[in-house]
Amino acid sequence: MNGEKTDDMDKESLSEAAEAELAGVPEDMLDDGAEDDETVSDADRVVELEEELAEAKQAVLYAKAEEQNTRRRLEQEKQNASSYAATGFARDILSVADNLERALDAIPDELREDEKFKGLVAGLEATGREIVTIFAKHGIEPVEAIGEELDPNRHQAMVEIPTDDAEPGTIVQQMQRGYVIKDRLLRPALVGVAKKAD
The missing domain is CATH 1.20.5 (Single alpha-helices involved in coiled-coils or other helix-helix interfaces)
Structure with a gap:
């Protein structure tokens, strides 16, 4: 019995001693870490x-x-x-412009001077000018060819023409006019290119 009392007293004194020891420790250090x-x-x-x-x-x-x-x-x-909305229409109308140009080129000088045909010739020429004006209004311009160096992006060489009058690779003949619409090629010019004479 005395032994049990001693154990209880020891536990009590230990507990009191621990409390006394912890009394000076700040509370935030006593937290359990949670x-x-x-x-x-x-x-x-x-x-x-x-x-x-x-x-x-x-x-x-x-x-x-x-x-x-x-x-x-x-x-x-x-x-x-x-x-470029007009591109398809422009391509179609180019053949009309070509035919009109061929018709004007085919009229002989004496027929141009004949009083009976002067009105007809003047009407055809006025139509040709109107087509050129309408093309320009919509950004359709002819491709420069004669005297230019062959440019595969704008010209299509059809024949080589032997000549000493132009440097090889220079365009000396145009079979069909080429056109661009704004910065795009509408149709290449069909051309004859100079080559060295034999």
């Missing part, structure tokens, strides 16, 4: 949220850039569509 875990997990959560926010900002920037690129592309396509 709060530290909460602080660490809160800090981790803040980092995660900041990363998610950065990713969301990046995604928004990419979406805005993509939207801007799409808008620019659509505006460019719209501009091209309006600029």
